[in-house]
Amino acid sequence: MINELLLMKSELAVTAVIFILLFIKISDTTSNETVLKIVNALLLLNVAFGFCCMDTTGELFSGMFKTNALMSFEKNMLNIGTLLISLLSYEWLRNHRHLPEFFVLMLSSLLGMFFMISSGNFLIFYLGLELSTIPVAALCNFDMEKKQSSEAAMKMIMSSAFSSGILLFGISMMYGTTGTLSFAELPMLLTGSPLQVFSFILLFTGFAFKLSVVPFHLWTADVYEGSPVAVTSFLSVISKGSIVFIFLTTLYNAFAPMGEVWYNLIFLLSVATMIVGNLFALRQQNMKRFLAFSSIAQVGFILIGISGGGQNGTASSVYFMLVYIFSNLGAFGAVQLISSFSGKETIDSYKGLYQTNPLLSWVLTISLFSLAGIPPTAGFFGKFFLLASGAEKGNYILITIAALNMIVSLYYYLRVVRAIFMEKNEQPVAAIQGSIYEKAGLLICVAGIIAVGLYSHFYEYIYALSAF
Amino acid sequence: MTGIGLTHILFVSISLFFIGVYGFLTRRNMIMMLMSIELILNSVNLNFIAFNKYLWANKMDGLFFTIFIIAIAAAEAAVAIAIIINLYRSHRSIDVEDASDLKF
Numbered sequence: 001m002i003n004e005l006l007l008m009k010s011e012l013a014v015t016a017v018i019f020i021l022l023f024i025k026i027s028d029t030t031s032n033e034t035v036l037k038i039v040n041a042l043l044l045l046n047v048a049f050g051f052c053c054m055d056t057t058g059e060l061f062s063g064m065f066k067t068n069a070l071m072s073f074e075k076n077m078l079n080i081g082t083l084l085i086s087l088l089s090y091e092w093l094r095n096h097r098h099l100p101e102f103f104v105l106m107l108s109s110l111l112g113m114f115f116m117i118s119s120g121n122f123l124i125f126y127l128g129l130e131l132s133t134i135p136v137a138a139l140c141n142f143d144m145e146k147k148q149s150s151e152a153a154m155k156m157i158m159s160s161a162f163s164s165g166i167l168l169f170g171i172s173m174m175y176g177t178t179g180t181l182s183f184a185e186l187p188m189l190l191t192g193s194p195l196q197v198f199s200f201i202l203l204f205t206g207f208a209f210k211l212s213v214v215p216f217h218l219w220t221a222d223v224y225e226g227s228p229v230a231v232t233s234f235l236s237v238i239s240k241g242s243i244v245f246i247f248l249t250t251l252y253n254a255f256a257p258m259g260e261v262w263y264n265l266i267f268l269l270s271v272a273t274m275i276v277g278n279l280f281a282l283r284q285q286n287m288k289r290f291l292a293f294s295s296i297a298q299v300g301f302i303l304i305g306i307s308g309g310g311q312n313g314t315a316s317s318v319y320f321m322l323v324y325i326f327s328n329l330g331a332f333g334a335v336q337l338i339s340s341f342s343g344k345e346t347i348d349s350y351k352g353l354y355q356t357n358p359l360l361s362w363v364l365t366i367s368l369f370s371l372a373g374i375p376p377t378a379g380f381f382g383k384f385f386l387l388a389s390g391a392e393k394g395n396y397i398l399i400t401i402a403a404l405n406m407i408v409s410l411y412y413y414l415r416v417v418r419a420i421f422m423e424k425n426e427q428p429v430a431a432i433q434g435s436i437y438e439k440a441g442l443l444i445c446v447a448g449i450i451a452v453g454l455y456s457h458f459y460e461y462i463y464a465l466s467a468f
Numbered sequence: 469m470t471g472i473g474l475t476h477i478l479f480v481s482i483s484l485f486f487i488g489v490y491g492f493l494t495r496r497n498m499i500m501m502l503m504s505i506e507l508i509l510n511s512v513n514l515n516f517i518a519f520n521k522y523l524w525a526n527k528m529d530g531l532f533f534t535i536f537i538i539a540i541a542a543a544e545a546a547v548a549i550a551i552i553i554n555l556y557r558s559h560r561s562i563d564v565e566d567a568s569d570l571k572f
């Protein structure tokens with residue numbers, strides 16, 4: 001009995017937090033500051049709880065739900081990311097009228113992601129996917145009086161509903177040809193017939209929509225720009241991370257016999273994603289939109305790691321997601337602070353930021369360096385392992401294109417750094433006094449960026465976990 | 469060739485799917501776009517039930533999946549309509565062409 005409960009411990013913990021928040025909402029007498037204190041303490045507890053009994057392995061509900069040490073680790077990563085988002089968006093949340101609802105929706109989405117990561121069956125996978133996307137669409141509309149926010153939410157719900165329709169059609173065709181929905185039974189029944197390849201491509205399209213891989217990326221930038229920064233960072237880090245994890249499991253386990261089909265798909269899509277993401281990022285002026293296109297380009301790099309396959313593919317992608325959580329949240333945290341204190345979001349308004357906010361400038365710079373992949377930061381090692389994993393297949397055209405794209409990406413990341421440090425501005429952003437929460441959040445991000453890169457134990461640990 | 473076989477049902481469901489995709493891409497009214505998505509989901513339901521009846525009669529997976537799809541489609545439509553109502557308050561329109569503040 002206890003063992004069965006322990007298998008679902010992350011899910012149960014998040015559910016408990018959601019219930020506590022619902023009770024806080026009902027009582028409705030506490031001030032926002034108190035609620036934020038309670039929520040942050042609960043999320044911290046949630047993270048700490050995630051790290052105990054990590055190496056439980058097993059299945060529940062006849063193989064529908066399965067967990068192992070790697071999945072627990074992935075869930076812990078998402079937990080840490082959620083805590084960081086909550087810390088970093090303190091200033092924005094403090095003045096918001098619907099504070100408990102924000103966390104209820106965000107944690108429901110997190111719960112959906114946990115079920116999705118642990119799924120061993122297309123049914124639970126689909127349920128988890130929907131539970132993780134529908135609340136996020138509501139979250140996009142959280143600045144309810146802003147026009148852009150509701151437009152972003154509309155684009156999010158329409159494109160995610162459409163993509164899950166396509167995904168479902170793929171699943172139904174797969175069921176028709178194989179007669180099973182279970183990931184474990186699927187590999188034995190795949191014959192590679194044209195109908196199966198067609199349904200696999202539909203399934204892949206559904207994934208590509210959620211991951212914002214290039215022909216299906218058009219919703220990303222609009223949604224990222226229109227939503228509140230906290231939601232944007234949730235979408236681009238946590239949501240993307242969970243899809244990468246389940247993508248790894250389905251490709252490597254359920255669709256292992258179709259290795260050649262998905263290798264070619266990933267090859268084409270990753271080249272397109274890197275090039276288009278980079279070219280569009282070059283011309284952006286809005287900081288959120290810029291980070292959106294940079295995150296599209298990063299997905300292209302993740303796809304290279306995934307294409308490698310095997311233990312290296314899993315380890316490098318998971319490691320990169322760990323690095324990506326810290327570096328992207330660091331960048332979004334700085335953008336969030338500046339946006340909620342001064343309302344400025346364009347790159348031009350960041351000129352001369354160093355004169356008024358030296359520490360914040362350094363945080364943003366280190367995060368951007370890590371996103372660009374400059375050596376002392378973790379981003380370099382993340383990209384290095386991704387490319388090393390991709391190179392195993394011997395497809396050097398792909399690696400060369402990726403290397404060239406990294407040079408292009410340096411240009412636009414450093415453009416922001418130049419604006420911060422070198423350019424003069426008559427009216428720079430005023431000095432920002434963040435609260436203790438925001439300082440702690442940014443400190444964790446910077447410490448993560450540096451420690452994960454310099455301390456090799458992290459990669460070895462993830463590599464050992466990836467043996468499953 | 470008497471009676472209705474699997475092919476007939478698949479023909480209907482695939483037609484529904486592509487009508488839905490076509491409607492989603494061409495309609496400019498958000499409610500109509502939402503209805504097109506429902507068409508896609510219903511084609512999936514038909515698919516699952518047909519496969520379950522004609523090919524895998526001893527299994528229940530397809531039927532269960534259908535029930536879950538119906539429930540989730542309702543949840544999705546509820547959230548989508550709430551968002552559309554909120555959008556109508558700020559834009560005074562539910563035409564997607566009018567919601568075009570965010571571009572490129």
